[in-house]
Amino acid sequence: MATVDFSGIRKEICLAYLPDVEVGDYTIVHVGFAISKLDEESALETLAMFKELGILEEELGVESTEVGGTAS
């Protein structure tokens, strides 16, 4: 068991399924158990990829379309 911090909330969580996790790592917690370690590099890559979206279209002068079905 170890203490996990959720944005200031602290809770005792079981780490039995993540034997290699270390202090400072981010984990996914489900019903009191840490079940997966978050790969920070991958997270940042994914975010960077999102940021790239739309930029190519802007450069090409393609208009972004109105998405349908907006609620009032």
Place this chain on the structure above:
Amino acid sequence: MAEETPALDFEGWSCPLPLRSYPRVVTGHGGGGKLSAELVEHLFMPAFGVESGSELTDSAVLTVGDGRLAFSTDSYVVRPLFFPGGCIGDLAVNGTVNDVAMSGAVPIALSSGFILEEGLELDVLGNVAEAMGRAAREAGVRLVTGDTKVVGQGAADGLYVNTAGIGVVPEGVDIHPLRARPGDQIIVSGPIGLHGVAVMSVREGLEFGTEILSDSAPLNGLVAAMLTAFPDLHVLRDPTRGGLGASLCEISATAGVGIEYEETAVPVPAEVAAACGFLGLDPMHVANEGRLVAFVPPEGVDAVMNAMHGHPRGAGAVRVGQVVEDHPGVVVARTRLGGTRIVDLPLGEQLPRIC
């Protein structure tokens, strides 16, 4: 029960939809959500001779002689008795002071009725009583009458307290959910979800570490400041059980108006969001004990906001939404992404005995 009670006539009730068929009281009936509303509307109101369709408000306003009195009562059954930021005593005073203040009334006096479990330590009772005294002094009200009963071990779970409060409604003040009108701006006096999270953090089975303290506080001073700035406030509500979401839903349903608000405008502290996240709760349904929501006609908004920001209990006041002509009786939130979602009353309890 000792004697046979006559079976209730489900057919004779006025509402076309019967109570969900629970023959007994379930925990959810105390949650401030749909089940609670049903119990009031389909069991109590008919029995008391109150017409269905009558509005449910925090306090009742009665004409007495030339003046008007606001009158309210609440019972406090919070578990545990002491939690980060306060205890049952603070809730018992502030909660009823606030209910009275939500009619725009100046609270004057409270009664307090105690139901004590045999075996409760006198120190505990003493601490609760001291807290009530302190809270009453801070609120500027007097605890004038009361009662104490003791029940056997196993009942009352330590201590239950009921407080009733009276206050004087100033002339020219007419605050009532029915006054909500399209165009009214909806203002919240500060961050939400603190009380519920504080109590949950020490609730057996959930315990978690947090810096969050209950926001229990008297709001009569804030209300007075708001009324001085702009007497024609339409609606005031203190969102306790069921949270801000339940308050908006109730007002929307009572007044028959639609409500729209911006999710991003609602102040939710990061720790409240985090606690709600891992407990699977919606901050809009988490109890508050020191916040109010006000419905203010557009011409009064600036004055009211200034008055609120000038008062310690209103420093965090923000405008979150407005009353609209569309979708009467339905509360719609505009999400962070620009979509919409409908906010409804919670069914029963997010967590029992939160106040």
Place this chain on the structure above:
Amino acid sequence: MKYIDEFNDPVLARRLFDEIARITTRPWAIMEVCGGQTHSIIRNGIDQLLPEEVELIHGPGCPVCVTPLGVIDKALAIAARPDVIFCSFGDMLRVPGSERDLFQIKSEGGDVRVVYSPLDAVRIAEENPDRQVVFFAIGFETTAPPNAMSVKLARDRGLTNFSVLVSHVLVPPAIEAIVGSPTNRVDGFLAAGHVCSVMGSWQYGPLVERHRIPIVVTGFEPLDVLEGIRRVVAQLEEGRAELENAYERVVRPEGNVPAQAMIGEVFETCDRQWRGIGEIPMSGWRLAPAFRDFDAEYRFDVGSINTEESGLCRAGEVLQGLIKPNECEAFGRECTPRNPLGATMVSAEGACAAYYQYRRLEGPTEVGVSVG
């Protein structure tokens, strides 16, 4: 919170919405089989903001709702026993059995307790040696390692008063059943990110191959859900059918090996009834024979339980996207969020419950707002 807030960014969400709209040329039906994703979609209004051609069909991803009626009835019978402390996750309390729910059992004197973790139930067993403690072990694969651990722990500590009532359900057989149905309308799937973080993504490869259907492992935050949808649409537009992982920061192809080992030790696969759908072969887990001592179904003789599924409920067709909720005769009448008949109305995010809420925007109905 870090690595959550960034994936809620509305500016980046707008880019993803625009990108999806840009590449969509034809109608597509995409299903997510994960309550968390359904919740995220409804909560953020994502389905409203997608191009009209992209239809989201909410799959049977809420384990609470698909728990078979017979299991609920057994749970109620066990919870009603005076010698039992019945522990459950909070969301199970209002799920109706044939006649009652756990709330009602509690009101009749049953000791029903909400726990956050299965370990809390083990602790309650240790603290109450003279009572039988039963934990309601439901969930998809994500909850199985925690539930398994509770059983192992109870055995290691020699607890004789702890048992579990198991009703685990598995995602791949559900997808197989939906895709394999002759009336299937789903073109592509979002696979549940946290289920895959435990089980890995490898299980979905054979499904992709067999049915030539895109499956994208997807997370929960709005940007994750949108990226999952974007990738499915891209595959469909390009005529591809592949397994992709859009949640790489959490999901590895092999999954969580120690967790899978524990699952393999404590559980065995079995046929499972899914409420509103019917039986899906080999779609569930029950306790393995070695752990039968801890199986509440064997420990408690609850007699024969007369399980009555509602004849009116058409949840199965709703779950496959064959009918819209309001095309069911019981919708809004016998079946409402207050009195749900089937899986899709029990959960606040079930397709029928969600539809019910949106119906209210259309104006006054015969159902009163405050009690609807």
